[in-house]
Amino acid sequence: MKSSEKTFTAIVETAYRMFSEYGIAKTTYSMIAEEVGISKPSIYYYFKSKEELINYIFEEVCKAIEFSAFFTLKNFTKDNFKDELVAVGFRMIEEQAKDKHFNRVIQEYLLLASRNKKYIQRFEMVQQEFLVGFEDLLKRGSDLGVTSSVNVHAKAHMLAMILDNIGNFMLLDVKIDYKQVWIEAVATIIRDEV
Template sequence: MNMNKKMTYEVILETSYRLFAEHGFEKTSMSMIAKELGISKPALYYHFASKEALIDVLFEEICRGIDFSRFFDKRQYTKGNFEQRFIEDGLNMIGHQDQNYLQIMNQYHALGYREPKYMRMLIEILEGYTKGFAELLQHGVDLGVLPEQDVMVRAEMLTMIMDGMDNFMSYGFECRYEDIWKVTVLSLIKGDRVP
């Protein structure tokens, strides 16, 4: 793919992301996207055969963008920085979620109830977070900064907390998300026993 096609592809995805977030999947047409891009509808169809194909590709890109490894890199965690790094990486992820992201994920969640492929992908993301948190927590155990107990339960809890915060943010619910994350991480480090 030459540079112009790649740039056009990326610009199409960025513009579609914004328009889908602002107007929803149903109300955003390929004509509207083409007009916003300043290209013809056939030019848009050259890159994406249908609006559904565009929605699919956009979701794949969003999923890559929120992959666990983008926010938490186990190799960067040491005995001396584990707690602070865990807090900072989680806060970075929370801060990554802009209003467009929250709006569009609401639509993908709704779509997941009608289209099993979206639900499967959403579940895969959550499973990736649980696995990633389990590996990170085990790394903390190996470093001697976390207690050797309930690693999988704690990983599942972290995934639920992250997913819950994501959902609450998408509803516009005002919470002290940063403080919730800090308290959660500090309780893990202290080794509060999970019943």
């Protein structure tokens, strides 16, 4: 990795961590530069403004939590549909749990979203992708004969809402067996007779 790429990565990772620890509003370019070990003007080479850095990290966070970052429809077969759905949900839960900064950073961006339509619209796009993605996945399950074709729309929304609420409870650090909740959610949409 080139020196400029290392510096770019260090700036982004440091800002992400500092957004978690101090909040977006209180994190300054001076703080980031000092932590990275570069001069404050050097950051402007990579990000022309703090807003540009905030937007970049926000977009990276959104990409990391999109439906397509976890679910690939072609990976779901008749033989593995239920197990794959459970496994992908587990991976989402585990990834959120292992990133100690994620919950706080999401809270910071939700706060920004309450004042800036750009952020709320992007969050809505992520939500919409889950609603449509689960609907497409359940239609695939129906075509494969492992899920019912009845109420696919509602069942897709239920799965999206359950995953979202698991994330919300994790944001609040509520101690629940999230994996068992996900297993039960998946079980409600899979036919027992298959």
